[in-house]
Amino acid sequence: xxxxxxxxxxxxxxxxxxxxxxxxxxxxxxxxxxxxxxxxxxxxxxxxxxxxxxxxxxxxxxxxxxxxxxxxxxxxxxxxxxxxxxxxxxxxxxxxxxxxxxxxxxxxxxxxxxxxxxxxxxxxxxxxxxxxxxxxxxxxxxxxxxxxxxxxxxxxxxxxxxxxxxxxxxxxxxxxxxxxxxxxxxxxxxxxxxxxxxxxxxxxxxxxxxxxxxxxxxxxxxxxx
Amino acid sequence: xxxxxxxxxxxxxxxxxxxxxxxxxxxxxxxxxxxxxxxxxxxxxxxxxxxxxxxxxxxxxxxxxxxxxxxxxxxxxxxxxxxxxxxxxxxxxxxxxxxxxxxxxxxxxxxxxxxxxxxxxxxxxxxxxxxxxxxxxxxxxxxxxxxxxxxxxxxxxxxxxxxxxxxxxxxxxxxxxxxxxxxxxxxxxxxxxxxxxxxxxxxxxxxxxxxxxxxxxxxxxxxxx
DNA sequence: CCAAAAGTGTTCCGTCTACACCCATGG
DNA sequence: CCATGGGTGTAGACGGAACACTTTTGG
Numbered sequence: 001x002x003x004x005x006x007x008x009x010x011x012x013x014x015x016x017x018x019x020x021x022x023x024x025x026x027x028x029x030x031x032x033x034x035x036x037x038x039x040x041x042x043x044x045x046x047x048x049x050x051x052x053x054x055x056x057x058x059x060x061x062x063x064x065x066x067x068x069x070x071x072x073x074x075x076x077x078x079x080x081x082x083x084x085x086x087x088x089x090x091x092x093x094x095x096x097x098x099x100x101x102x103x104x105x106x107x108x109x110x111x112x113x114x115x116x117x118x119x120x121x122x123x124x125x126x127x128x129x130x131x132x133x134x135x136x137x138x139x140x141x142x143x144x145x146x147x148x149x150x151x152x153x154x155x156x157x158x159x160x161x162x163x164x165x166x167x168x169x170x171x172x173x174x175x176x177x178x179x180x181x182x183x184x185x186x187x188x189x190x191x192x193x194x195x196x197x198x199x200x201x202x203x204x205x206x207x208x209x210x211x212x213x214x215x216x217x218x219x220x221x222x223x224x225x
Numbered sequence: 226x227x228x229x230x231x232x233x234x235x236x237x238x239x240x241x242x243x244x245x246x247x248x249x250x251x252x253x254x255x256x257x258x259x260x261x262x263x264x265x266x267x268x269x270x271x272x273x274x275x276x277x278x279x280x281x282x283x284x285x286x287x288x289x290x291x292x293x294x295x296x297x298x299x300x301x302x303x304x305x306x307x308x309x310x311x312x313x314x315x316x317x318x319x320x321x322x323x324x325x326x327x328x329x330x331x332x333x334x335x336x337x338x339x340x341x342x343x344x345x346x347x348x349x350x351x352x353x354x355x356x357x358x359x360x361x362x363x364x365x366x367x368x369x370x371x372x373x374x375x376x377x378x379x380x381x382x383x384x385x386x387x388x389x390x391x392x393x394x395x396x397x398x399x400x401x402x403x404x405x406x407x408x409x410x411x412x413x414x415x416x417x418x419x420x421x422x423x424x425x426x427x428x429x430x431x432x433x434x435x436x437x438x439x440x441x442x443x444x445x446x447x448x449x450x
Numbered sequence: 451c452c453a454a455a456a457g458t459g460t461t462c463c464g465t466c467t468a469c470a471c472c473c474a475t476g477g
Numbered sequence: 478c479c480a481t482g483g484g485t486g487t488a489g490a491c492g493g494a495a496c497a498c499t500t501t502t503g504g
Contacts, residue, residue, distance in 0.1 A: 009277040
């Protein structure tokens with residue numbers, strides 16, 4: 001080790017992934033029973049150590065890929081957590097990342113293979129170490145950003161109905177929204193496109209399917225729901 | 226070292242402090258010439274390594290105390306920066322913290338002793354490594370939060386005039402605000418108290434001095450400017 | 451034929467914005 | 478007496494919130 005800063009102490013750095021999904025009308029969180037000591041058997045976020053030649057985002061993406069089989073997820077840093085004894089095993093500073101996935105894209109066998117479960121956010125149990133705090137911060141971030149960043153589409157299939165979209169907003173914000181007002185606002189957003197397709201699964205009458213148009217969005221990436 | 230996670234690599238972790246002040250009608254940033262290799266002589270934020278027995282907040286507070294002689298500053302985590310070669314010397318993951326100080330409380334001899342300068346934010350030079358990115362993120366945070374968190378008072382003396390307060394808002398948001406509208410909104414906020422005192426320094430007529438009432442705020446810590 | 455979800459407009463109220471003049475005082 | 482910054486109110490525009498009924502169709 002020939003570093004410039006040799007005299008200073010080094011610490012383990014990990015990433016922990018807060019993976020949100022959406023099903024029915026509930027926000028879900030992907031957690032598992034911890035499979036190593038200390039804390040074996042406790043509910044926990046899924047994480048991993050940051051490699052010597054790996055940047056934080058790469059580490060988070062690696063862990064997410066391992067976990068979901070999915071690349072290019074929506075992912076945002078939640079923050080660094082560095083209390084001395086946050087990990088009972090040894091000092092570990094962890095950087096939390098929040099990812100949003102569409103549950104339909106998710107290969108359930110991977111979930112089972114890793115011993116993971118989707119839990120409703122409102123039923124979240126006590127998690128290992130400071131993981132509850134990480135989840136809390138992540139939700140706060142989603143709430144603050146959902147009206148100014150196109151988050152919500154990451155939780156839905158490519159084609160979605162307005163009712164589904166509204167349910168996502170309601171689940172993230174934790175409050176009911178008036179249907180007519182919601183749809184009025186959506187109509188003004190030009191990167192949410194109505195398609196000719198109709199979804200007949202969730203209702204007898206059928207509902208128009210919409211799509212997030214990334215190109216239109218990137219031309220004017222400002223909106224306010 | 227008898228850790229549970231012994232096989233994983235450890236890295237140096239530092240904190241970098243983004244210190245904002247306010248003077249006249251400008252936001253200022255405290256930076257200095259880097260006094261060690263690599264990068265000696267480049268403009269840089271002030272930072273320090275995180276000790277083995279020190280949590281991130283403590284490290285940031287230690288560095289800020291060293292720098293300003295002040296405790297209990299308003300301080301928020303900006304985020305973790307972990308690109309592999311972000312530091313040309315050796316791998317260092319850095320957690321950036323943003324602090325707001327009242328320039329009047331600041332002992333200028335400490336500034337000189339550390340070779341630091343206040344620069345206007347708009348004249349910010351190229352900084353060492355990814356420090357410009359840190360500052361950018363910090364400003365974004367301030368802008369998003371200034372209307373829902375009582376930030377602004379940290380940049381002012383205990384007693385301040387409404388014009389001073391407005392200048393802080395204008396500097397942070399980077400836009401002019403209508404004086405009458407601003408004062409109308411301030412009047413509705415009950416934790417901003419008018420005192421009987423009058424400031425005769427900045428104007429001939431004299432301006433009423435106001436005060437942030439922490440107790441009133443803590444009873445109802447929600448507002449919206 | 452009925453249950454279940456989709457779809458659709460209007461009114462009201464409160465909030466934000468634009469805007470210009472008088473006041474007090476030190477020098 | 479005048480230059481400087483302090484202080485004040487109103488009208489019009491706009492956006493958000495409340496609110497209920499009709500449509501379609503599978504079972």
